[in-house]
Amino acid sequence: xxxxxxxxxxxxxxxxxxxxxxxxxxxxxxxxxxxxxxxxxxxxxxxxxxxxxxxxxxxxxxxxxxxxxxxxxxxxxxxxxxxxx
Numbered sequence: 001x002x003x004x005x006x007x008x009x010x011x012x013x014x015x016x017x018x019x020x021x022x023x024x025x026x027x028x029x030x031x032x033x034x035x036x037x038x039x040x041x042x043x044x045x046x047x048x049x050x051x052x053x054x055x056x057x058x059x060x061x062x063x064x065x066x067x068x069x070x071x072x073x074x075x076x077x078x079x080x081x082x083x084x085x
Contacts, residue, residue, distance in 0.1 A: 014065040034042035
């Protein structure tokens with residue numbers, strides 16, 4: 001993945017866009033987000049790769065959605081780091 005950016009943000013939702021072609025780690029992050037009881041909705045959006053960047057949409061009940069995504073990404077990172085050793 002070349003880079004990511006916050007495309008839209010409210011108090012309870014965030015849409016994170018991805019530049020580049022490799023979004024392999026999005027699925028494990030989505031799995032982690034699905035396990036979070038504060039996550040209301042988690043969706044991967046890929047309308048058309050040549051017209052729009054793919055995106056991850058997350059809506060929460062109470063917590064800041066960016067904090068929730070960061071925490072999920074950290075858990076995925078820790079998991080893969082432990083496997084590597």
